[in-house]
Amino acid sequence: MRWLTLAFLISFQALFIYVSLDLPDRADPNAPANVHLSPEFVEQGEKEIEIPNLVTAVQADFRSYDTLGETLVIFTAGLCVLLVLMRGSRTDDRAP
Amino acid sequence: MIWQLELALFAMLVVPAIVALQVRDLIASVAALTIYSLIVAALLAMMGAVDVALTEAALGAGITGVLFIGALSLTRRRSVD
């Protein structure tokens, strides 16, 4: 059974390697993921926001809804832990 | 991009993953996961994604291990399988 699992995994790995040969190179400017919106972000980020770190500009300005949702997810996780694990009897650091 | 160093890092990446799956002591498993995150952070920094590498090093190698150990302290330490 273990050998069957191992053979299955090895064949799957071979399939993955074969497929990955067709992927575009890393940071290829002509890759399909990089030709649609990225040039506009790069140009407008340089021109309108004028901060050197373009990743921060995209993350906090152009994609601000995403960052808002991400922060809300983390905050909600904290609130859920608070609600599940909070003890009502402790008084010194109880939630106000 | 030095492809030899990258290949060596990828080869090193396999070891803590297997260790984290196979070891019985769950705290040792968390330590292996932390090493895994650190190697992933080094790989991301080599690929040029420095912001993601900083996030991975701060969250994966810093906070996640502590939170896993904190969650383990609520249950048993040994794995059953």
Added chain:
Amino acid sequence: MTEPHDSLILHFIVRAFMVPFIIVFGIYVLVHGEASPGGGFQAGAIVAAAFVLARLTLGREHAVNRFPTRVLIWTASLGMAVYLLAGVVPLFFGANFLDYSQLPVGWFNNIATHDETLRARGIFIVEFGVFLAVLGTLGILYDYLTERYLDD
């Protein structure tokens, strides 16, 4: 994992070097995140790591006295409030939700050392909100995951 260790060297190293250095590095990552790698999320994680380190080594009671859990809850809520206000305030100035170019922070250029665009100021405000939210949330997670070992 909540009782303090009694090693004097560990206490000295952690209190004198590691926790202050990690907090200062986190604030550097926050305020310099527009010019170098970093941002609110990473800075919040780094400063939360400093808090967790203090709680691990100096004992939970000591660190909780310095920075109690309810302050962390207020911190997380304040961070979310800062982010949402940065989104809502431009609505009153005739712009869209989260449009930083209409934020009323233009007066800050008069007292700052160099000019920045309003969108860069808005980015910093938002990153500060994310910083507070992540810092508070990770502190809440650690505190409440290890809380029940205080009196067992």
